[in-house]
Amino acid sequence: MEFLAAYDEIPQADAARRVGLLRQRMKADGPAVLRELRELRPVFATPVGVFVTRMPDVVEVLSTPDVFTVGVYGPVLEEALHGPFMLARDGADVHWHDRAHAQLMLPPEDFAPVRRLTARIGDDALDRAIAVARIEGRTTFDYVQQYAAPVAARVAREYLGFTDVPEETLHGLSQRVQRAVFVNQDRDPEVHASGVAAGKELHDIVAGVIGRRRAAGVRPGGPGGPADEGAAGAGAAGDGAAGDGTPDDVLGRMLRTALPPGTGRELDDERVNHQLVGFLIGYQQNAAQCATTALKELVSRPDELARAERAAAEEDTAVFDGYVWEALRFHPFVPSTPRLCVRDHVLAAGTPRETRLPAGTVVHAHLASAMFDETVVADPYDFRPGRTPVHNMVLGHGAHECVGKYPARAIVPEMVRRVLLRPGVRPLPGGERALDYAGTPYPQHYTVTAGATASP
Ligand code: HEM
Known part of the structure; x- marks a missing residue:
């Protein structure tokens, strides 16, 4: 039925x-459910909230933060981070200022150096995984555990600045926080407590890293800060060291940055801690999963895969990247994001979908559905790498659209590209869609062949 x-x-x-x-x-x-809803009940009221499934309505919800707030998960996120953070707030108080700060710290100029960093770390991980498989007499390795998760974590360590923190620690702790904040809709107390404890561990680890940097002399306005054009500075994060010998990474930038004094908006070391841990929560599971599901979607379409492999070999990566973002449209990391309606609001006013939403309603802005809205997106079920980015909501939309979108646009496609450049590394024939979640909300295992050693 x-x-x-x-x-x-x-x-x-x-x-x-x-x-x-x-x-x-x-x-x-x-x-199939979402297709039916879009056609017959695009604004669908259920006991667990109102599902908003059509693109214009999702855009309206996510672009109206004074009505639709992040109040559904905001308090849990701040409990886990042990302090304020932009994705937990709306309006001038924290969101506007901290997001502006984050935009300065994660600039578009990072795209090229972060891509180089990802290529280096990705190649190294593939070499290692293939070598270990050979030594152990295996012909396959686990793409999630030996490639996607550790590569994402090593990039976080070098680019964001989690110096000397083991990759398993970054991946494991961030997964517990992510799950408690964004997946645990029923607020299972064990999942919640585990996420809050993991957030505290991350906080304390970062406090240690910040303490060591301060002890080494890192200070606002010091060498390597955004204003220091002579040093590696903005754009080279993860690529080297700043003038004082400490790493030139996002944490280093934050510690060297002085915001205008007297505005009450300065970020002390505790707030820098929340920013950095918040970036990790916004990034790590997303990157590891996207690098996995994008590969799955591509290898499930042999003709597209062949075209993507050719594009991967091009020096200009723009065409290749289109394949990855289109693949993610079919399996985004964030299919739906909840918002709390805090004032009575008429959604989709003047259309047949017009719906009065009382204050207190939980609204699910369904990004995965919006990207298949046949009234906006041409032939949405066709795989078309050249689509306008306007119809791609993999990085969110509106007030809380991903503030890490420039590094994200480098890291995710490059992780997939390093694999496609090695014809010997592919999911097993017949197992193209065989992601193993091992009873968790995240893909944990994906078997691929270990058929080539040398880096391209
Ligand atoms: C790797 C792939 C990534 C994906 C798929 C992704 C996806 C998203 C999405 C869908 C949102 C919107 C959440 C919502 O509206 O509820 C978001 C927000 C956010 N992302 Fe990302 N993200 C990625 C990478 C990153 C990176 C690299 C960083 C930082 C280094 C980051 C930091 C953030 C932050 C701080 C927000 C909240 C922005 C705000 O509240 O204004 N993300 N991301």
Whole structure:
């Protein structure tokens, strides 16, 4: 039976069964449920919130932060970070200023150096994984555990500045926080406590890193800061050392940056700590999973894969990158993001979808559905790498759109590109879509062949 017919058969008073059916059908075939909703009930009220499925309405929700706030997960995120953070707030108080600071610290100029860094770390990880497989007499290795997760974490260590923190620590702790804040909708107390404890561990680790940098003499306005054109400075993060011998990374930039005094907006070391840990939470699981699902989507389409492999060999990566972002449209890391409606609001006013939302309503802005809105996106089920980026919401949209989008645009495609440049490393024939989640919300294992040693 179609989803809505089955849903409507359940009495409205039986909220538990309605929610159970919704979750079960979304898990079994989310795209089919969303297609039906877009067509028949694009603004769909359920006991767990209102699902907004069409692109203009998702845009409206995510672009109106004074009505639709991040209040659904904001308090949990701040509990885990042990302090304020932009993705937990809206408005002038924290979001506007801290986001401006983050934009300065994660500038577009980072794109090329971060891409080089990712290429180096990615090649090294592939060489190692292949060598270990040979030594152990295997013909395959685990793409998630031996490539995607450690490469993302090593890039975080060198680019963001988690100096000397083991990659397993960065990946494991950030996964617990991510899960507690963004996945744990029912607020399971164990998952919650585990995430908050992991956030505290990350906070204390970063406090140690910051303390050592300060002890080494890193100070606002010091060498390597954004104003110091003579040093490696902005644009070279992760590529070398600043003038004082400490790493030139995002943390180094933050510690060398003095915001205008007297504005009350200065970021002390504690706030820098929240920024850095928050960046890791926004980045690590996203990068590791996207590098995995993008590969899965590409290898599942042999013709597109062949074209992507050719594009991967080009010096100009723009065409290749289009394949990766289009692949992620079919499997984004953030399919839906919740917002809390804090004032009565008429959504989609003047359209047939017009809906009055009372204050207190939880609204699910369904990015994965919006990207397949057939009234906006031409032939949405076709794989078309050259689509306008306007229709790609993999990095979010509106007030909280990914502030790390420039490094993200370098890291994710380059992680996939390093693999496609090695024809011997591919998912097993027949196992192209065989991601193993091992009972968690994140892909944990993906078997690939270990067929080539040398870096390209
Ligand atoms: C690697 C791939 C990445 C993906 C797929 C991704 C995805 C996203 C998405 C979908 C959002 C919107 C969340 C929402 O509206 O609820 C977001 C926000 C954010 N991302 Fe990313 N992200 C990535 C990389 C990064 C990186 C590299 C950083 C920082 C170094 C970062 C930091 C953030 C922050 C701080 C926000 C919140 C911005 C705000 O509140 O204004 N992300 N990201």
